[in-house]
Amino acid sequence: MEIFRAARLVVDTGIHSKKWTREEAVQYYLDNIANPEGDIRAEIDRYIVWPGQATAYKIGMLKIGELKKKAETELGDDFNIAAFHDVVLASGSVPLSVLEDMVDTWIKETKAGA
Template identity: 65%
Template structure:
């Protein structure tokens, strides 16, 4: 989410400077697919490696190390992308419900104040903040 936010804030003045962020975002999307393929679809290590190779530009050795980690830590690789998507969803919800009262800094304070939270609890925290802000 932080990388996405930096793009929104104008940190990347041209497409070349944004390339690294885009590469990281693609990486996280691939991880989401591969982790799900392994643990929900029963992919073999080779199937996971093949998907990674077909969709990324990193070395096969690095890919194999990543895939081995996904086998022993189910769901961990999906957390980054799912977290980003959830924070964006909550931010949009807050923006829509609060309109002119929406303050991006207050939203970020709300998201960060509790530390690492399960996403269901984070959603509850944001909902409570929205309700309090409306008052």
């Protein structure tokens, strides 16, 4: 999955910064990941109409991982993955700074026994 995620970042950047054609993007995927060509073309079409999608997803993934590690470290044995997921998912799509505030609040409340 990490190879696939890395390829997504390359293709997203290639299309929107390097001005790759659809076929150049498809060929990059074909050369670097093992997905079926039909799936690749659908993925490429999504990146064409949604600039930065892959990059935004990766940044979000990294931030959520960072917040999870922070919560695990601060809460130790009191860390509950289901509760962490509830905090992350409860408000839907929010800016990462807001999500960080929400997780920090949850950590404080969990430490206080709330």
